[in-house]
Amino acid sequence: MRAVRRCLPGFLSLLFLAVPPALALEVAPDAERFDCRRLEAAASPETALEWFERSLWAGHCYAYEAQAVRIGFDGVRTLVLSHSVHDGTERGLARFLDGPPMAFERRSRIGRLNGVEAGALPPTPAGALPPTPAGAAAHVDDHYRLSLGGEERIANRRARRLDIAPLDSFRYGKRLWLDVATGLTLKQSLLDETGRAVETFQLTSLERPRLHAGEVKIDPVQAPSEDPWRLGWLPKGFTAQPVETRSARHGGAVTHRLYSDGLSTLSLFVSPLEGIEPLAPGLHRLGVSHAVVRHRELGGRQRQVVVMGEMPPRVLLRVADALSWRSPAS
Structure with a gap:
């Protein structure tokens, strides 16, 4: 943890x-x-x-x-x-x-x-x-x-x-x-x-x-980010936040996205498994938040998917499991 x-x-x-x-x-x-x-x-x-x-x-x-x-x-x-x-x-x-x-x-x-x-x-x-x-x-x-x-x-x-x-x-x-x-x-x-x-x-x-x-100050306008993966499911009303979320703490290979309904928020991290210290798959508790960790083959590589937020654990599990990789045609 x-x-x-x-x-x-x-x-x-x-x-x-x-x-x-x-x-x-x-x-x-x-x-x-x-x-x-x-x-x-x-x-x-x-x-x-x-x-x-x-x-x-x-x-x-x-x-x-x-x-x-x-x-x-x-x-x-x-x-x-x-x-x-x-x-x-x-x-x-x-x-x-x-x-x-x-x-x-x-x-x-x-x-x-x-x-x-x-x-x-x-x-x-x-x-x-x-x-x-x-x-x-x-x-x-x-x-x-x-x-x-x-x-x-x-x-x-x-x-x-x-x-x-x-x-x-x-x-x-x-x-x-x-x-x-x-x-x-x-x-x-x-x-x-x-x-x-x-x-x-x-x-x-x-x-x-x-x-x-x-x-x-108000955040400058930013276009929504394009990612090689897509979310198969989110609770109704949650929107992708067009903010810069890359950080030197995570490394360039880690993608971090934020989704919000205006009150509740969940974070999504996707990264290749090689070159990182992997987290234990499963459901983890972080205070009142929960984090779901999945190791999955996406886009021909083993990747780590982490979804966390102050939300029911079953919601985070469903978001993580519904993630899919975009085909080149799409």
């Missing part, structure tokens, strides 16, 4: 993932920046979808320091968090205060959500890909049921509960508690197919949240 951890992003990267914002604050398809000061004049959210939108914008545009606790299958861990924006780039930092010393840093921009489902034809022209504020909330609303709960007190702040339940059995649900004053997420629970919380992440203090008085 140590090798799996070297190859796959850690679960804490999700804390600072540029999850797609939504429709209320429209941005031109070719926009390169978003001015966070627009949030000052935005109307107060009323519906569940509006609260969802506001929380995602807040995650990009507020600078803060916080202390938090994570409750998962491996017990309770405490950590400190910070988020800031410098020269249009977000910087998120998480550092554990107990257990093995661990720290994670993420530098990012507002991402883009490809609105065309993976494998759909024709592919979306690169210039037509919307920035995530333009359509992701509607996309999420197609595959989850969003509903508002009452007010509670979290980290000594007023919080509004938001329940996000999947409309099928192919993805997990979430329950969020959002800060009434800023929209920031104060508490989050990941719910499995039975509705049981498998992990809870909660701020215990939120210090000096302040709206960034400037702009945040």
Whole structure:
């Protein structure tokens, strides 16, 4: 499992993932920046979808320091968090205060959500890909049921509960508690197919949240990548993200692709078996995530296929087993 951890992003990267914002604050398809000061004049959210939108914008545009606790299958861990924006780039930092010393840093921009489902034809022209504020909330609303709960007190702040339940059995649900004053997420629970919380992440203090008085960069438009393999199956609503995912950590022979429905995300790695330290085939647990490893003959070579995400294991297994190699004619 140590090798799996070297190859796959850690679960804490999700804390600072540029999850797609939504429709209320429209941005031109070719926009390169978003001015966070627009949030000052935005109307107060009323519906569940509006609260969802506001929380995602807040995650990009507020600078803060916080202390938090994570409750998962491996017990309770405490950590400190910070988020800031410098020269249009977000910087998120998480550092554990107990257990093995661990720290994670993420530098990012507002991402883009490809609105065309993976494998759909024709592919979306690169210039037509919307920035995530333009359509992701509607996309999420197609595959989850969003509903508002009452007010509670979290980290000594007023919080509004938001329940996000999947409309099928192919993805997990979430329950969020959002800060009434800023929209920031104060508490989050990941719910499995039975509705049981498998992990809870909660701020215990939120210090000096302040709206960034400037702009945040938006990812540039990129054309969807062409790969020699094709996915035989994905849950409805998951789209291939046109982002650069190659990394020196993986080597040039390893292809990494990301698929998202706007809320849940899965990663796919395909690499030749020769020249790498192979991972043990089967199903592995990585915190609340699972990773499926397959060794298969694809394109005339033995290849390693890894699919991981915070999703039901049977979904990851089906994605890995349905992968096929494109013939030269196709």
